[in-house]
Amino acid sequence: EFGGVGFVEIRLRNITLLTKWIMKLERGDTHLSCVLLRNKYLGDKGLHTVKDWFSVGSSYQVQNGKTTRFWHDIWLGQPLKVMFHRLFICSEQQHDTVAEVLQDGLNLSFRRSFGPGEESEWHNLRSSLQELQLTTLPDTGRWERTSRKVFSTKSMYDMMCHSGVPDLEIMDLWNNHSSETKIFT
Incomplete structure (x- = not known):
């Protein structure tokens, strides 16, 4: 699936393959392999160590809110x-899910009092959440990096390799190697 010519970064390739499993789990697949993965590896370690990579290219449709992270995941546009x-910045629930924050209303607490900027954001946040109704269905994740919204390890690998931020260390190493080659030819 990775195609192309050249070197493949094995670490990035492994992350993309693990992320494919995250996509299947987030999508709600019920294959035996997904059931086994849910039961064995969905804790603080295992497959969730790559969930941040998955989150960069995905969005969620919130249903019960149990797997969508309130602050970190894309579920209201960004x-x-x-x-x-x-x-x-001042929230005490920075890692809670949508379900944890919205159980019995909007349950957020903050480390300090609000200034005018926070008051404005609080009003806008409450307005954004006003129409949201949680259901009993599981949340579903979808991949935003392909036109069909279907996850592919190639699109994940491309996103990781070409994030738009140049790796200056590698570029410098490559440039030094090129100049050394010219000296000896």
């Missing part, structure tokens, strides 16, 4: 930690 950055 991560809430970006949309309401001042609230996120």
